Amino acid sequence: MAMTIVETRAITGGVDTHLDVHVAAALDPVGGVLGVESFLATRAGYAELFEWMRDFGPVTRVGVEGTGAYGAGLARFLRSAGVEVIEVDRPNRQARRAHGKSDPADAVEAARAALSGRARGLAKSADGNAEAMRALLVAKRSTRETRIKALNQIRHLSFTAPDELRERFRSVRSDVLAPHAAALRPRRDGDPVLCATKVSLQTLGRRVLALEVDDTRMDALLAELVIATAPSLLEIYGVGIDTAAILLVTAGDNAERIRSESAWAHLCGVAPVPASSGKVTRYRLNRSGNRQANHALWRIVLTRMSGDARTRVYVARRLHEGRSKPEITRILKRYVAREVYRHLPRG
Secondary structure (H helix, E strand, O other): OOOOOOOOOOOOEEEEEOOOOEEEEEOOOOOOOOOOEEOOOOHHHHHHHHHHOOOOOEEEEEEEEEEOOOOOHHHHHHHHHOOEEEOOOOOHHHHHHHOOOOOHHHHHHHHHHHHHHHOOOOOOOOOHHHHHHHHHHHHHHHHHHHHHHHHHHHHHHHHHHHHHHHHHOOOOOOHHHHHHHHHHOOOOOOOOHHHHHHHHHHHHHHHHHHHHHHHHHHHHHOOOOOOOOOOHHHOOOOOOHHHHHHHHHHHHHHHHHOOOHHHHHHHHOOOEEEEOOEEEEEOOOOOOOOHHHHHHHHHHHHHHHHHHHHHHHHHHHHHHHOOHHHHHHHHHHHHHHHHHOOOOOOO
């Protein structure tokens, strides 16, 4: 009797994510489209999406757009189900202009990017200390911007205040400006302009003081997380708590997804980009990668250029060779990225 062999085909998925609805596509091993369907962006919708894909066969990998935004929840769900989640960039703008834009087409393109290997980067797991740091850094960034804006408003109001108040604030240093404004006591029985200005200054001053309290609390939480995650990172010259947190957030909770030191350099946007032509061999500035991580590396380099003896000797030698300061900074960022990579946590 002849034996019947049932062939199981591996399925590759792709998802175009949105706030309320995700559009999914399923491809066979040779890139044929098996189906396209929409699902709610809820946990129940994630389960329906996954079951829909599994109806076509075992799901090996899924390319997901926006794994750090609208697709974060779906990426976590698929990973918990044992599926390899590939982070997919948005479709090429030139191709989109030529062929138009639609959610089903974007979902199919995401699946093809994952199937072909054009998109190979594993998505962040976003389920540990690095994700907690990311949340705190978002709030800290907002706190810093709001504090600077409020201090500028205090200074501007003091410039345009009635003479009595303007003279009172003329010689106040920036570091005590907020408590000085918060200590004002407006009186309703006097000049209405003076009273309103004092109320505004007092409000802004109290706002700055409250923001500073919040900032101190978040600094303490960040320090605990960084020390628990990668204490050796803080031993690198020029790396503080904030800088370390930015670099760890860039790597993610599953830092093993970064397969090599050169991949880490590309992720941080410090890998030199060839720009040679004819007899000229040169490299240009890399404008891709994670810009916050790039800025963190720049801060480390700037600290070393001003305080580290070895770096200052290196900079002097390179300047003597005819290199410019921006060129030297780019080279040093690449060196620092190599050093940081050795201290990233491994699963």
